[in-house]
Amino acid sequence: MSLWETYFTDIMAHEKITCPFCGGMVTVGSVCEYCGNFVSSTSFKVDGEKKDTIHTSKQETIRAVQNTENGKWGVLDSEGLQIVPFEYDSVRIVLPFVIIGKKMSLRNNGEKLLLGAYSIKSKKILVPIEYDWIDVKSYRLEDGKCFYLETAKNVLATVRNELRRVRKYGLYNGNSEIELLPCKYERFSYYEGGSYLIFSENDKSGLCNIREGEVMFPCIYKNIWLIGKYVEVTEDKYRGLYDISSNYPIQILPILYEEIRLTDNWLLVKKQYWGISNYAGEEIIPCRYDKIEYDGENKLRLFYDNQTKHVLQIELDGDKVVKGDAPHLSSVILSLIFSFFSFFFLSFLADDYWVGVVFSSITVCFPLFLYIHNKKYEIR
Structure with a gap:
């Protein structure tokens, strides 16, 4: 091995990179503490230019172990060092977390297993032990992975004047290790590969950007629909539109419209009658037409007087009317x-x-x- 190759290998062996498997930071030549994969690097030459390739291989790095004296469970690493203390009635390894459980006594002398989550990264309990179920979810980002933990709890609640046991949901961001949503919501629906979450409470919906760890809307709208980088919201029978491409929602249309249709260039909007707005929320054609139809590229036919033969034919250039009919004298x-x-x-x-x-x-x-x-x- 040449002096350069020795130097290069030594540098690579101490370099921290993003783990190709889970997205956590790991030193080349060591085991990723989040997913348990061994990360290594090999170098080769292509047309005289040095290239390096990162490899991952699965190793048994951590394991659940039961204490035979008291029956409690814990987690050890490959060298036998304790990661999770032997204090729990159940453990389930879902890297980079360990789902931990403890049995709680019930009034009828029965027992119930409640769950929490232990973070291997921060070496502490992330989710307190008080839930009936915890599910670890993830989706891949350009620079790694985003982890989030969905919590669930069965509680008594009044539904249509009847006392019933219902399931409530909450959410933790596994990367920032903070609670995004308390466990009180009735329904979770994931969109855009898990990067957005619509949650509901008392027949109202809200929106959470899981990737950024931000609640964009609390539960204030009757319905929320994701349409690409836009969100349509409703209150009563009226609709509005937001742009959510940034970290914070930007209102495009106020909640005044009966119907909103997104096209490539404009927004077809209805407020008793049809009109057209641009994506900045500026009015191009006022809402006073019974029907608007495409008549070729950038050409529209505007019907009025109960869709009779009264028709205006116009042509748009971007968000400007460049040609239009006028009633004749x-x-x-x-x-x-x-x-x-x-x-x-x-x-x-x-x-x-x-x-x-x-x-x-x-x-x-x-x-x-x-x-x-x-x-x-x-x-x-």
Whole structure:
């Protein structure tokens, strides 16, 4: 081995890297304390350039052991050193945690096993021993893994005026080792590979960003739907929209709309009538149309007056209207000309002078009313 290879190998043997298996920090040439894999490195040359490859291999590094004298369980490492003290009635290794359990006496002289979680990383009890079940979950990140522990507890609660035993849920972030949600929620639903959690209490829903360890919304909304990097929320029968691409939610649309549809470029929104907004929440087309249809790329047809033949055809460039129909004056001008001649004709030939006046007024006012009515639908 050359002097450079000896130096390089020595450096690599003391370098801390991210474990390829679990994402924890581990020294090359040693056992990962979180997942129990042995992490090593080998070097080779490709076209004269030195490359190194990281390997992992499973080893029996920690094991559950029972004390034969008192029947209590603990955990030892491969060298026989104690990791978890022999104080528990059950242990279950789910690296990088150990689920620990203790039996509790019940009033009917029975026993119940309650569970907690011990962190191998911080060498302390992370989750107190008070739960009926604990599930360790994880999902892979670009720079490692995110661990979280779901807790469950069976409690008595009033459901539809009846006392029942129901299950409540809570959540701990295994990386930061903090409690994100207390064990009081009725339902958990995971989304985006486990990076987001919708939780419910008393028919209200909230949202938690597990990766960042942040509760984005408490239980204040009737429903929450994740749509990519957006969240649609409802209160009563109305909806709003948030952008959750950053650590904190940014409101795009207030909770005022009956329906929201996401497209590639715009938001189709309904507030009694349909309109269009951009993703900054700015109004492009006001909500006053019965229906909006695509008519080719960036072209729209806007229907009004109960989806009759009254249609405006517009073209959008980004969030700006670059071409649009306007109600035409031709019918109004023709009606005015016709009314002018009919006024004189009826005034002189009719037996009653006011018959001509009334007829002419109707002939003028009706098309003028239609023009003004249609004018309000023009996109300016």
